[in-house]
Every structure is written in structure tokens, then in C-alpha cells.
Amino acid sequence: MRGIAFRRLLMAALMITAAAGRRAEATELHVIVANSARAALLRLAPDYMRQSGDRIDIEAGLSGGGGANAIPARLAHGMVADVLVILRPDLDRLVRRGLVLQGATADVARARVATLVRTDAPAADLGSPAGLRRALLAAPSIAIPGGGSGAFVSRTLFRRLGVQDAIAGRTHEVQGMPVARAIADGQAAIGFQQASEVGDVQGVRIVPLPPALQMPDAIAAGIAGASRHRDASARLIRYLSSMPAQAVIAASGLARVRP
Structure with missing residues (x-):
């Protein structure tokens, strides 16, 4: 009996340790989105945080343009970001400038x-x-x-x-x-x-x-070149491309990229 009780206590301790480890590994992602994608990300964030254990901080702005408050200008001046969700042409320009990782982008919605x-x-x-x-x-x-x-x-x-x-x-x-x-x-x-x-x-x-x-451009997600949480950022981008997330994106007023 003592052996069984000991094994149960050991298993419980291991489970608590594992749960604590998962909490310790939780990542806070700074997600910068175009104004057009803000509503979708706000709807999706609670579900993703429950699934992943990560936290998401969402900030919105103009996808492009030459203004000082546009996302590309703010990123170039040191704005902290892990994931960007903006119009594809604007994201591609940031890739060419080295501000977004090459090969780490995906279309997640279509402009409407x-x-x-x-x-x-x-x-x-x-x-x-x-x-x-x-x-x-x-x-x-x-x-x-x-x-x-x-x-x-x-x-x-x-x-x-x-x-x-x-x-x-x-x-x-x-x-x-x-x-x-x-x-x-x-x-x-x-x-x-x-x-x-x-x-x-x-x-x-x-x-x-x-x-x-209709505007032909996709809205795409990419990992900021300065991000220190690239694995967690990639997980979020994969989630945005998933079928459940696409349904929420469509309900927000954007068009989905997956049928």
C-alpha cells in the first residue's frame, strides 16, 4: 500500500512540475496588425491563448504609407514586434529591407x-x-x-x-x-x-x-527580424492559417484564404 501511495504522490508531483514548466515557458508575443485585421485578431486571441498558453499583445495601425505612424515607419524606428499582420505588398517590402524574416510569412486573409x-x-x-x-x-x-x-x-x-x-x-x-x-x-x-x-x-x-x-491583395503574417520568440511566432502564424481561425477571419469582414 505504501508503495502504491508513494507512486501516486510521485506522479502528482511530476504533473505539477510539468504544469509549472509549461507556465514558465509561456511567451508574450507583440503582434502588430493592420487596422483591417484588428477585429479578427481580437476575436481569435482568447482562443489561441487558451490553446497555446502564450500571451498576445495586439497593437494596430496603418499597414503602409509614408507617414510616421504607419507600421513600417514605426518598425524601422525600433517598435517592438514579434508578428506582423499587414497587407502582403507592405510585408514583402519589409522582407526586402530585412525587417521581416524571409521565408517566414503566410497569407492569412484577403482584403475586402x-x-x-x-x-x-x-x-x-x-x-x-x-x-x-x-x-x-x-x-x-x-x-x-x-x-x-x-x-x-x-x-x-x-x-x-x-x-x-x-x-x-x-x-x-x-x-x-x-x-x-x-x-x-x-x-x-x-x-x-x-x-x-x-x-x-x-x-x-x-x-x-x-x-x-475588388482589392486583390492578401493580408499576410510574418515574423519580425528582431523577434526573440521565433518559434512561438511561427505557431501563431500556423494557427491563423487553420480552418477554425479562417472561419473567424471571414466573420470579421475579411475574406478567407482557405475555402
């Missing part, structure tokens, strides 16, 4: 830009290229976001629709708030934003761009 108008605005066909073109030509004011999404809208979308020159004087970049808020407050008649960034803003009609006009 939408047209926004107030819910009490006159009905308009915003779901077709021809209808969207008519709406833009008639709009007295047009709001676009900063960063990569704004660059796509102003340089690519408007050019494809043939309205770039006609609406140049009526288009402005929204700063300090979501485009959806500017539309709801009546600061512009029509606007564009990643659908995942609209959040809980009320009074706005959201119409995804027609597939032929």
Missing part, C-alpha cells in the same frame, strides 16, 4: 474593400461597376482611408472606373477616425473602407466592391 453610404441616402446601384461609377460622378464629396486601402481606391479603383480626374477635387482622405464614422456623421456622401474596419458604426450601408474591382 466596401463602398459606404448613409442608410438614409437615396437608393443607388453600388454593386455593379456601372452603378458605382454613376454614384461617384454624382457624389458631392468622397471619403477614402489612409494606408494601402486608400492607395488602392485612389490610384487603382478610380482609374479602372474612369473617374480619377473627374472626382479628384471632391475626394479627401479621412484621418483620425474610420471612414464609416465620417459617412455616418455626414462628412462625405460616399466612402470606401475595408469592411472589417466598419465595426459597430450605425447608420451606414455597406456594399462590397464588385468582384472584378
Whole structure:
């Protein structure tokens, strides 16, 4: 009996030691995400932390652009980061600069830009290229976001629709708030934003761009070159590519990369 009791005590001690070891090995990851991916990561973080035992600190910002507050500029000036989740073209530029590890990236979502108008605005066909073109030509004011999404809208979308020159004087970049808020407050008649960034803003009609006009870029995750937690960072990226995570990503307003 004493031998059995001793073995049980030994097993319990080993289990406690192993659990303590797992807690001691828990890693805190600094995850820097584009504004468009923020909602998805906030939804996914609790589940991932339960599964992995690691902790995640999430900070959001502009995926690209030349501003001092954009993620690439902040990273170049020493911002602490382990994992970045930003537009693929912006991530690839950071890889070329040596700020993100080469061969340690993966597409985890697809951009999904939408047209926004107030819910009490006159009905308009915003779901077709021809209808969207008519709406833009008639709009007295047009709001676009900063960063990569704004660059796509102003340089690519408007050019494809043939309205770039006609609406140049009526288009402005929204700063300090979501485009959806500017539309709801009546600061512009029509606007564009990643659908995942609209959040809980009320009074706005959201119409995804027609597939032929949709932003083609993926949102990709990569390991920062200065990260001291590369194994844990790689685990998080694999998780973001998993089927359960992809379902949450799609529910946030982004498009999934896996069917």
C-alpha cells in the first residue's frame, strides 16, 4: 500500500512540475496588425491563448504609407514586434529591407474593400461597376482611408472606373477616425473602407466592391527580424492559417484564404 501511495504522490508531483514548466515557458508575443485585421485578431486571441498558453499583445495601425505612424515607419524606428499582420505588398517590402524574416510569412486573409453610404441616402446601384461609377460622378464629396486601402481606391479603383480626374477635387482622405464614422456623421456622401474596419458604426450601408474591382491583395503574417520568440511566432502564424481561425477571419469582414 505504501508503495502504491508513494507512486501516486510521485506522479502528482511530476504533473505539477510539468504544469509549472509549461507556465514558465509561456511567451508574450507583440503582434502588430493592420487596422483591417484588428477585429479578427481580437476575436481569435482568447482562443489561441487558451490553446497555446502564450500571451498576445495586439497593437494596430496603418499597414503602409509614408507617414510616421504607419507600421513600417514605426518598425524601422525600433517598435517592438514579434508578428506582423499587414497587407502582403507592405510585408514583402519589409522582407526586402530585412525587417521581416524571409521565408517566414503566410497569407492569412484577403482584403475586402466596401463602398459606404448613409442608410438614409437615396437608393443607388453600388454593386455593379456601372452603378458605382454613376454614384461617384454624382457624389458631392468622397471619403477614402489612409494606408494601402486608400492607395488602392485612389490610384487603382478610380482609374479602372474612369473617374480619377473627374472626382479628384471632391475626394479627401479621412484621418483620425474610420471612414464609416465620417459617412455616418455626414462628412462625405460616399466612402470606401475595408469592411472589417466598419465595426459597430450605425447608420451606414455597406456594399462590397464588385468582384472584378475588388482589392486583390492578401493580408499576410510574418515574423519580425528582431523577434526573440521565433518559434512561438511561427505557431501563431500556423494557427491563423487553420480552418477554425479562417472561419473567424471571414466573420470579421475579411475574406478567407482557405475555402
